[in-house]
C-alpha cells in the first residue's frame with residue numbers, strides 16, 4: 151500500500167488551553183456538586199439533566215484516523231499482546247447494546263445503541279495476567295484515561311464503532327472509541343490507539359487535573 155494522504159493519521163485542531171484550565175478550576179472549586187448520591191436504580195444520576203442531541207467534548211484536536219491505517223495495540227500485562235487492524239476488529243464477535251451516557255459537565259443522553267467489540271471479548275483475546283489490575287486507554291490526541299480491570303470487565307463495556315446503526319463520526323471518536331457507560335464519559339476514550347493492561351494505576355489526563363479517579367456518576371464522583 152502506498153503511504154498516500156488517504157492512509158495517514160491527521161491531527162486537526164489545536165489544544166484548547168483555556169477550556170482545559172476552566173475545567174481544572176471547576177474541579178478545584180467543586181462546581182456542579184449537589185452533595186447527593188443516588189442508587190443505581192435511579193436512571194438519572196444526581197446533578198445531571200437530559201439532552202437529546204450529542205455534545206462534542208475534546209481537548210481541541212480531533213484526529214482523522216482512516217480505517218486503512220487503523221491499528222490498535224493491546225499490550226502490557228497480558229499473555230497474548232495483539233495489534234489489530236480494522237479488518238481484525240470487524241472479524242471479532244460483535245455486540246449491540248443500548249446504554250445511557252453521562253458527562254461530568256452535567257448532560258446525560260439516554261438509549262444510545264452501540265455496536266462493537268465487548269470488553270469481555272478483548273479480555274478473552276489478550277488473557278490478562280493475574281497481576282493485571284488496571285486498563286489504560288491511549289488515544290491519537292495523546293489523551294489518556296484509566297479504569298480498573300473490574301470497571302472494564304463489565305457486560306456493557308466495549309470498544310464501539312457504531313452509534314444508532316451508523317459509523318461513529320470522527321468528532322465523537324470514530325472509527326473506534328471506548329464505551330464504559332456506568333462511568334462519567336471522560337473514561338470513554340475517543341480515537342483509541344493503545345489499550346494497556348497494567349499492574350498499577352496510572353491516572354490519566356483529567357484524573358491528574360482534579361477529576362475523580364473512580365468516576366461513578368451515581369456517587370457524584372466528579373472531582374478528586
Ligand SMILES: Nc1nc2c(c(=O)[nH]1)N[C@H]1C(S)=C(S)[C@@H](COP(=O)(O)O)O[C@H]1N2
Pocket residue numbers: 204205206207208209210253254289290291293321322323335336337338339340341342
Ligand atoms: N481521545 C479523547 N477521548 C476523550 C476525550 C478527549 O479529549 N480525547 N474527552 C473525554 C471527555 S471529557 C468526554 S465528556 C467524552 C466526550 O465524548 P463525545 O465528544 O463523543 O461526547 O470523551 C472523552 N474521551
Ligand SMILES: [Mo]
Pocket residue numbers: 207253254255335336
Ligand atoms: Mo467530559
